Amino acid sequence: xxxxxxxxxxxxxxxxxxxxxxxxxxxxxxxxxxxxxxxxxxxxxxxxxxxxxxxxxxxxxxxxxxxxxxxxxxxxxxxxxxxxxxxxxxxxxxxxxxxxxxxxxxxxxxxxxxxxxxxxxxxxxxxxxxxxxxxxxxxxxxxxxxxxxxxxxxxxxxxxxxxxxxxxxxxxxxxxxxxxxxxxxxxxxxxxxxxxxxxxxxxxxxxxxxxxxx
Amino acid sequence: xxxxxxxxxxxxxxxxxxxxxxxxxxxxxxxxxxxxxxxxxxxxxxxxxxxxxxxxxxxxxxxxxxxxxxxxxxxxxxxxxxxxxxxxxxxxxxxxxxxxxxxxxxxxxxxxxxxx
Numbered sequence: 001x002x003x004x005x006x007x008x009x010x011x012x013x014x015x016x017x018x019x020x021x022x023x024x025x026x027x028x029x030x031x032x033x034x035x036x037x038x039x040x041x042x043x044x045x046x047x048x049x050x051x052x053x054x055x056x057x058x059x060x061x062x063x064x065x066x067x068x069x070x071x072x073x074x075x076x077x078x079x080x081x082x083x084x085x086x087x088x089x090x091x092x093x094x095x096x097x098x099x100x101x102x103x104x105x106x107x108x109x110x111x112x113x114x115x116x117x118x119x120x121x122x123x124x125x126x127x128x129x130x131x132x133x134x135x136x137x138x139x140x141x142x143x144x145x146x147x148x149x150x151x152x153x154x155x156x157x158x159x160x161x162x163x164x165x166x167x168x169x170x171x172x173x174x175x176x177x178x179x180x181x182x183x184x185x186x187x188x189x190x191x192x193x194x195x196x197x198x199x200x201x202x203x204x205x206x207x208x209x210x211x212x213x214x
Numbered sequence: 215x216x217x218x219x220x221x222x223x224x225x226x227x228x229x230x231x232x233x234x235x236x237x238x239x240x241x242x243x244x245x246x247x248x249x250x251x252x253x254x255x256x257x258x259x260x261x262x263x264x265x266x267x268x269x270x271x272x273x274x275x276x277x278x279x280x281x282x283x284x285x286x287x288x289x290x291x292x293x294x295x296x297x298x299x300x301x302x303x304x305x306x307x308x309x310x311x312x313x314x315x316x317x318x319x320x321x322x323x324x325x326x327x328x329x330x
Contacts, residue, residue, distance in 0.1 A: 043260070045244055049315030051215040051297055054307050055238065055322065059329070084330060086245075086258070122245045154249070189314075 006109035010124040012066035020179035021169025027074030069182035089127035116149035148209035163208035215297035
Protein backbone atom coordinates (compact mmCIF):
# COMPACT_ATOMS: atom_id res chain seq x y z
CA UNK A 1 0.00 0.00 0.00
CA UNK A 2 1.21 3.51 -0.83
CA UNK A 3 2.17 5.67 2.11
CA UNK A 4 -0.53 8.32 1.47
CA UNK A 5 -0.44 11.63 3.33
CA UNK A 6 -3.73 13.51 3.83
CA UNK A 7 -3.62 17.18 4.82
CA UNK A 8 -6.79 19.01 5.91
CA UNK A 9 -6.84 22.79 6.49
CA UNK A 10 -9.46 25.54 6.08
CA UNK A 11 -7.45 28.27 4.32
CA UNK A 12 -5.10 28.43 1.36
CA UNK A 13 -1.68 29.10 3.03
CA UNK A 14 -2.46 27.16 6.24
CA UNK A 15 -0.30 24.40 4.77
CA UNK A 16 2.57 26.69 3.81
CA UNK A 17 4.37 27.66 7.02
CA UNK A 18 4.03 24.56 9.19
CA UNK A 19 3.61 21.60 6.86
CA UNK A 20 4.75 22.26 3.28
CA UNK A 21 8.26 20.92 3.96
CA UNK A 22 6.84 17.62 5.20
CA UNK A 23 4.59 17.56 2.13
CA UNK A 24 7.53 18.21 -0.22
CA UNK A 25 9.62 15.46 1.41
CA UNK A 26 6.73 13.07 0.88
CA UNK A 27 6.08 13.92 -2.78
CA UNK A 28 9.84 13.85 -3.52
CA UNK A 29 9.81 10.18 -2.57
CA UNK A 30 7.12 9.70 -5.19
CA UNK A 31 4.46 9.18 -2.54
CA UNK A 32 0.94 10.63 -2.89
CA UNK A 33 -0.43 13.61 -0.99
CA UNK A 34 -4.08 14.70 -0.87
CA UNK A 35 -4.82 18.22 0.36
CA UNK A 36 -8.34 19.13 1.42
CA UNK A 37 -8.68 22.93 1.57
CA UNK A 38 -12.06 24.00 2.85
CA UNK A 39 -12.32 27.70 1.88
CA UNK A 40 -10.70 30.24 -0.38
CA UNK A 41 -9.67 32.53 2.47
CA UNK A 42 -12.15 35.05 1.08
CA UNK A 43 -11.94 37.23 4.20
CA UNK A 44 -8.17 37.68 4.21
CA UNK A 45 -7.07 41.19 5.16
CA UNK A 46 -3.88 41.75 3.21
CA UNK A 47 -4.75 43.84 0.15
CA UNK A 48 -1.36 45.54 -0.33
CA UNK A 49 -0.26 49.17 -0.18
CA UNK A 50 -1.11 50.36 -2.76
CA UNK A 51 -3.89 47.78 -2.88
CA UNK A 52 -3.52 44.98 -5.45
CA UNK A 53 -6.75 43.24 -4.42
CA UNK A 54 -10.30 44.02 -3.35
CA UNK A 55 -12.62 42.03 -1.11
CA UNK A 56 -14.17 40.71 -4.36
CA UNK A 57 -11.01 39.91 -6.34
CA UNK A 58 -9.14 38.32 -3.40
CA UNK A 59 -10.75 34.85 -3.74
CA UNK A 60 -9.76 34.68 -7.43
CA UNK A 61 -6.19 35.65 -6.55
CA UNK A 62 -6.02 33.13 -3.72
CA UNK A 63 -7.41 30.36 -5.93
CA UNK A 64 -4.47 30.85 -8.31
CA UNK A 65 -2.02 31.09 -5.41
CA UNK A 66 -3.30 27.81 -3.98
CA UNK A 67 -2.75 26.00 -7.28
CA UNK A 68 0.77 27.46 -7.54
CA UNK A 69 1.53 26.48 -3.94
CA UNK A 70 0.42 22.90 -4.63
CA UNK A 71 2.66 22.80 -7.71
CA UNK A 72 5.60 24.09 -5.64
CA UNK A 73 5.52 21.06 -3.32
CA UNK A 74 4.22 18.46 -5.76
CA UNK A 75 0.63 18.11 -4.52
CA UNK A 76 -1.36 16.54 -7.35
CA UNK A 77 -4.61 15.86 -5.52
CA UNK A 78 -6.17 19.10 -4.26
CA UNK A 79 -9.77 18.87 -3.03
CA UNK A 80 -11.57 22.15 -2.46
CA UNK A 81 -14.72 21.98 -0.38
CA UNK A 82 -16.15 25.40 -1.36
CA UNK A 83 -16.89 26.67 2.14
CA UNK A 84 -16.67 30.32 3.08
CA UNK A 85 -13.90 31.81 5.21
CA UNK A 86 -14.91 32.36 8.87
CA UNK A 87 -18.02 30.16 8.58
CA UNK A 88 -16.59 26.66 9.10
CA UNK A 89 -17.62 26.50 12.78
CA UNK A 90 -21.23 27.25 11.80
CA UNK A 91 -21.45 24.30 9.40
CA UNK A 92 -22.80 20.99 10.66
CA UNK A 93 -19.81 19.23 12.24
CA UNK A 94 -21.05 15.71 11.51
CA UNK A 95 -21.66 16.57 7.85
CA UNK A 96 -18.11 17.88 7.59
CA UNK A 97 -16.69 14.84 9.41
CA UNK A 98 -18.59 12.54 7.04
CA UNK A 99 -17.12 14.37 4.04
CA UNK A 100 -13.64 13.87 5.52
CA UNK A 101 -14.42 10.19 6.15
CA UNK A 102 -15.39 9.71 2.50
CA UNK A 103 -11.97 11.00 1.41
CA UNK A 104 -10.18 8.98 4.12
CA UNK A 105 -12.03 5.88 2.91
CA UNK A 106 -11.00 6.61 -0.67
CA UNK A 107 -7.29 7.45 -0.27
CA UNK A 108 -6.62 5.41 2.90
CA UNK A 109 -3.97 7.73 4.33
CA UNK A 110 -1.30 6.39 6.66
CA UNK A 111 -0.84 9.88 8.12
CA UNK A 112 -3.29 12.76 8.46
CA UNK A 113 -2.15 16.29 9.30
CA UNK A 114 -4.48 19.03 10.56
CA UNK A 115 -4.58 21.58 13.39
CA UNK A 116 -4.63 20.63 17.07
CA UNK A 117 -8.11 21.24 18.55
CA UNK A 118 -7.96 23.90 21.25
CA UNK A 119 -4.49 25.12 20.22
CA UNK A 120 -4.91 26.59 16.77
CA UNK A 121 -6.21 30.11 17.50
CA UNK A 122 -8.47 30.79 14.47
CA UNK A 123 -12.11 29.61 14.77
CA UNK A 124 -11.95 27.99 11.30
CA UNK A 125 -8.81 26.08 12.36
CA UNK A 126 -10.50 24.88 15.53
CA UNK A 127 -13.68 23.79 13.72
CA UNK A 128 -11.68 21.92 11.07
CA UNK A 129 -9.60 20.19 13.73
CA UNK A 130 -12.68 19.14 15.72
CA UNK A 131 -14.35 17.67 12.64
CA UNK A 132 -11.18 15.78 11.69
CA UNK A 133 -10.86 14.35 15.22
CA UNK A 134 -14.54 13.36 15.08
CA UNK A 135 -14.02 11.64 11.72
CA UNK A 136 -10.88 9.72 12.73
CA UNK A 137 -12.29 8.93 16.17
CA UNK A 138 -15.30 7.26 14.57
CA UNK A 139 -13.09 4.79 12.66
CA UNK A 140 -12.13 1.35 13.97
CA UNK A 141 -8.82 1.77 15.78
CA UNK A 142 -6.84 -0.45 13.42
CA UNK A 143 -7.97 1.52 10.35
CA UNK A 144 -7.09 4.98 11.66
CA UNK A 145 -4.32 7.05 10.10
CA UNK A 146 -1.71 8.49 12.43
CA UNK A 147 -3.14 11.89 13.39
CA UNK A 148 -0.49 14.63 13.55
CA UNK A 149 -1.55 18.11 14.60
CA UNK A 150 -0.13 21.61 14.25
CA UNK A 151 -0.47 23.73 17.41
CA UNK A 152 0.55 27.36 17.65
CA UNK A 153 -1.49 28.85 20.49
CA UNK A 154 0.79 30.51 23.05
CA UNK A 155 0.14 27.81 25.66
CA UNK A 156 0.75 24.86 23.28
CA UNK A 157 4.06 23.63 24.73
CA UNK A 158 3.02 24.45 28.28
CA UNK A 159 -0.08 22.26 28.02
CA UNK A 160 0.90 19.62 25.46
CA UNK A 161 4.61 19.33 26.20
CA UNK A 162 7.30 19.39 23.53
CA UNK A 163 6.16 18.45 20.01
CA UNK A 164 6.15 14.68 19.46
CA UNK A 165 7.55 14.97 15.96
CA UNK A 166 10.06 17.61 14.83
CA UNK A 167 11.03 17.30 11.17
CA UNK A 168 14.11 19.02 9.75
CA UNK A 169 13.04 20.08 6.25
CA UNK A 170 16.36 21.69 5.16
CA UNK A 171 16.57 19.28 2.20
CA UNK A 172 13.36 20.77 0.72
CA UNK A 173 13.83 24.33 2.00
CA UNK A 174 13.62 25.79 -1.51
CA UNK A 175 10.36 23.98 -2.30
CA UNK A 176 8.93 25.12 1.02
CA UNK A 177 9.87 28.75 0.43
CA UNK A 178 8.35 28.54 -3.06
CA UNK A 179 5.13 27.27 -1.49
CA UNK A 180 5.12 30.14 1.02
CA UNK A 181 5.92 32.66 -1.74
CA UNK A 182 3.13 31.27 -3.94
CA UNK A 183 0.66 32.67 -1.40
CA UNK A 184 2.18 36.09 -1.95
CA UNK A 185 -0.98 38.11 -1.27
CA UNK A 186 -0.85 36.86 2.32
CA UNK A 187 2.78 35.94 3.01
CA UNK A 188 4.96 38.81 1.85
CA UNK A 189 5.64 39.83 5.48
CA UNK A 190 6.68 36.27 6.28
CA UNK A 191 9.05 36.01 3.32
CA UNK A 192 10.63 39.31 4.38
CA UNK A 193 11.06 38.17 7.98
CA UNK A 194 12.62 34.82 6.95
CA UNK A 195 15.15 36.82 4.90
CA UNK A 196 16.00 39.10 7.82
CA UNK A 197 15.49 37.11 11.01
CA UNK A 198 17.69 34.03 11.73
CA UNK A 199 15.22 32.85 14.42
CA UNK A 200 12.42 32.86 11.87
CA UNK A 201 14.62 30.98 9.40
CA UNK A 202 15.34 28.29 12.01
CA UNK A 203 11.62 28.11 12.76
CA UNK A 204 10.77 27.54 9.08
CA UNK A 205 13.39 24.77 8.80
CA UNK A 206 11.73 22.67 11.49
CA UNK A 207 8.13 21.50 11.35
CA UNK A 208 6.54 20.56 14.63
CA UNK A 209 3.66 18.15 15.23
CA UNK A 210 1.80 16.71 18.16
CA UNK A 211 0.04 13.31 18.02
CA UNK A 212 -3.56 13.70 19.03
CA UNK A 213 -4.67 11.21 21.71
CA UNK A 214 -7.85 9.60 20.35
CA UNK B 215 -8.38 50.36 -6.02
CA UNK B 216 -7.51 54.02 -5.90
CA UNK B 217 -7.48 56.68 -3.22
CA UNK B 218 -10.93 58.10 -2.62
CA UNK B 219 -11.92 61.18 -4.61
CA UNK B 220 -14.98 62.38 -2.71
CA UNK B 221 -16.68 64.10 -5.64
CA UNK B 222 -16.43 60.94 -7.75
CA UNK B 223 -17.71 58.72 -4.94
CA UNK B 224 -20.53 61.16 -4.21
CA UNK B 225 -21.59 61.10 -7.88
CA UNK B 226 -21.67 57.30 -7.77
CA UNK B 227 -23.67 57.26 -4.54
CA UNK B 228 -26.18 59.70 -6.05
CA UNK B 229 -26.81 57.26 -8.89
CA UNK B 230 -27.65 54.47 -6.42
CA UNK B 231 -30.40 56.31 -4.53
CA UNK B 232 -33.78 54.59 -4.72
CA UNK B 233 -32.36 51.40 -6.21
CA UNK B 234 -32.65 47.94 -4.68
CA UNK B 235 -29.06 46.92 -3.92
CA UNK B 236 -27.00 44.19 -2.27
CA UNK B 237 -24.78 45.30 0.59
CA UNK B 238 -21.46 43.97 1.83
CA UNK B 239 -20.50 45.71 5.08
CA UNK B 240 -17.53 44.58 7.08
CA UNK B 241 -15.12 45.62 9.76
CA UNK B 242 -12.18 43.58 10.99
CA UNK B 243 -9.03 43.81 13.03
CA UNK B 244 -7.98 40.31 12.02
CA UNK B 245 -8.56 36.84 13.40
CA UNK B 246 -5.19 37.02 15.17
CA UNK B 247 -5.65 40.43 16.81
CA UNK B 248 -5.76 39.04 20.34
CA UNK B 249 -3.15 36.33 19.58
CA UNK B 250 -0.74 39.08 18.48
CA UNK B 251 -1.56 41.47 21.32
CA UNK B 252 -3.44 40.26 24.37
CA UNK B 253 -4.69 43.74 25.25
CA UNK B 254 -6.65 43.88 21.98
CA UNK B 255 -10.06 42.33 21.48
CA UNK B 256 -10.49 40.33 18.26
CA UNK B 257 -13.43 42.08 16.59
CA UNK B 258 -14.75 41.10 13.19
CA UNK B 259 -18.22 41.47 11.69
CA UNK B 260 -19.68 41.25 8.24
CA UNK B 261 -23.00 41.25 6.44
CA UNK B 262 -22.90 39.76 2.95
CA UNK B 263 -25.83 40.38 0.64
CA UNK B 264 -28.07 42.43 2.85
CA UNK B 265 -30.83 43.77 0.58
CA UNK B 266 -31.15 47.55 0.90
CA UNK B 267 -32.62 50.56 -0.86
CA UNK B 268 -30.73 53.75 0.04
CA UNK B 269 -32.94 56.83 0.33
CA UNK B 270 -29.95 59.17 0.51
CA UNK B 271 -26.19 58.81 0.83
CA UNK B 272 -23.21 61.04 1.58
CA UNK B 273 -19.46 60.73 1.85
CA UNK B 274 -17.96 63.01 4.53
CA UNK B 275 -14.63 63.85 6.14
CA UNK B 276 -11.14 64.89 5.06
CA UNK B 277 -9.80 61.37 4.72
CA UNK B 278 -10.07 58.69 5.88
CA UNK B 279 -13.74 59.16 4.99
CA UNK B 280 -17.15 58.27 6.36
CA UNK B 281 -20.13 57.12 4.34
CA UNK B 282 -23.69 57.17 5.67
CA UNK B 283 -26.66 55.83 3.78
CA UNK B 284 -30.22 56.39 4.98
CA UNK B 285 -32.56 53.42 4.48
CA UNK B 286 -36.26 53.14 5.23
CA UNK B 287 -35.92 51.94 8.83
CA UNK B 288 -32.40 53.02 9.71
CA UNK B 289 -28.84 53.63 8.61
CA UNK B 290 -25.81 52.07 7.01
CA UNK B 291 -22.55 53.60 8.26
CA UNK B 292 -18.84 53.05 7.75
CA UNK B 293 -15.83 55.04 8.99
CA UNK B 294 -12.19 54.76 7.96
CA UNK B 295 -12.64 54.46 4.17
CA UNK B 296 -9.50 55.23 2.15
CA UNK B 297 -9.86 53.51 -1.25
CA UNK B 298 -12.56 52.91 -3.82
CA UNK B 299 -13.27 51.52 -7.26
CA UNK B 300 -16.12 50.61 -9.56
CA UNK B 301 -15.11 47.07 -10.45
CA UNK B 302 -15.48 45.24 -13.77
CA UNK B 303 -19.01 44.22 -12.78
CA UNK B 304 -20.07 47.78 -12.05
CA UNK B 305 -20.11 47.38 -8.28
CA UNK B 306 -19.15 50.21 -5.95
CA UNK B 307 -16.36 48.93 -3.69
CA UNK B 308 -15.07 51.11 -0.85
CA UNK B 309 -12.53 50.01 1.73
CA UNK B 310 -10.30 51.35 4.47
CA UNK B 311 -6.75 50.01 4.50
CA UNK B 312 -4.14 50.59 7.20
CA UNK B 313 -0.50 51.55 6.50
CA UNK B 314 0.42 47.86 6.00
CA UNK B 315 -2.28 47.45 3.36
CA UNK B 316 -4.61 45.44 5.58
CA UNK B 317 -8.34 45.88 5.10
CA UNK B 318 -10.01 47.25 8.23
CA UNK B 319 -13.43 48.23 6.89
CA UNK B 320 -15.38 47.65 3.68
CA UNK B 321 -18.66 49.01 2.34
CA UNK B 322 -19.77 47.67 -1.03
CA UNK B 323 -22.99 48.04 -3.03
CA UNK B 324 -24.03 45.98 -6.03
CA UNK B 325 -27.16 45.63 -8.16
CA UNK B 326 -26.69 41.82 -8.17
CA UNK B 327 -25.76 39.54 -5.25
CA UNK B 328 -22.11 39.20 -4.24
CA UNK B 329 -20.58 35.72 -4.64
CA UNK B 330 -20.85 33.54 -1.55
